[in-house]
Amino acid sequence: MSALFCMKCGHGLEWRTVDGTLRQACPACNFVHWGDFSIGVGALVLRDGALLLVRRKQDPGKGLWTNPGGYAEQAEPLSETVVREVYEETGIRAMAREIVAVRDLTRSVHNLYVVFAMDYVEGTATPDGVEVDDAGFFTPQQMADMPVAGLTRWLVDVAWSREGPGLRPDHHEHVNAQHNELYRSWQRDYPE
Numbered sequence: 417m418s419a420l421f422c423m424k425c426g427h428g429l430e431w432r433t434v435d436g437t438l439r440q441a442c443p444a445c446n447f448v449h450w451g452d453f454s455i456g457v458g459a460l461v462l463r464d465g466a467l468l469l470v471r472r473k474q475d476p477g478k479g480l481w482t483n484p485g486g487y488a489e490q491a492e493p494l495s496e497t498v499v500r501e502v503y504e505e506t507g508i509r510a511m512a513r514e515i516v517a518v519r520d521l522t523r524s525v526h527n528l529y530v531v532f533a534m535d536y537v538e539g540t541a542t543p544d545g546v547e548v549d550d551a552g553f554f555t556p557q558q559m560a561d562m563p564v565a566g567l568t569r570w571l572v573d574v575a576w577s578r579e580g581p582g583l584r585p586d587h588h589e590h591v592n593a594q595h596n597e598l599y600r601s602w603q604r605d606y607p608e
């Protein structure tokens with residue numbers, strides 16, 4: 417995607433080389449259009465050997481079953497985004513436990529999709545009726561006959577075949593500053 421006007425001062429943008437790459441930049445102020453990026457989160461909520469899936473009511477992927485998820489807001493930590501999206505789409509309360517998969521998708525918008533394994537807390541799967549029109553917990557055997565989106569099939573495999581923990585939040589105060597959430601691989605003798 418290209419932009420026409422500066423987001424900071426409204427001046428017309430020009431193309432010029434910044435940090436070795438041709439980019440759109442403002443000749444009147446210091447604004448540089450570095451690119452278009454977005455961050456999505458996905459949820460793998462397991463309960464009694466079944467995974468929470470939703471059926472998309474809207475394109476892209478209308479009619480396909482996927483894991484719940486959505487896009488991060490500007491000032492929202494991903495661990496909160498994923499809790500919010502699961503609740504909005506299904507009415508299920510779940511807690512983000514660890515990051516178990518990442519997809520790096522480079523196209524017109526460079527999208528990073530971060531997938532959390534989550535612990536079921538409470539609630540009955542109820543579709544929101546807007547983004548999704550069905551929701552429920554399904555075993556891999558049940559999913560075999562369902563139209564499940566390709567990426568979700570891959571994540572189902574991640575959910576069932578992974579060994580050991582993923583990236584876990586590090587809550588130690590000495591490393592955590594405001595607006596800074598750290599995730600690290602599991603380490604022996606490292607306190608929770």
Ligand SMILES: [Zn+2]
Pocket residue numbers: 422423424425426427442443444445446447
């Ligand atoms: Zn400007």
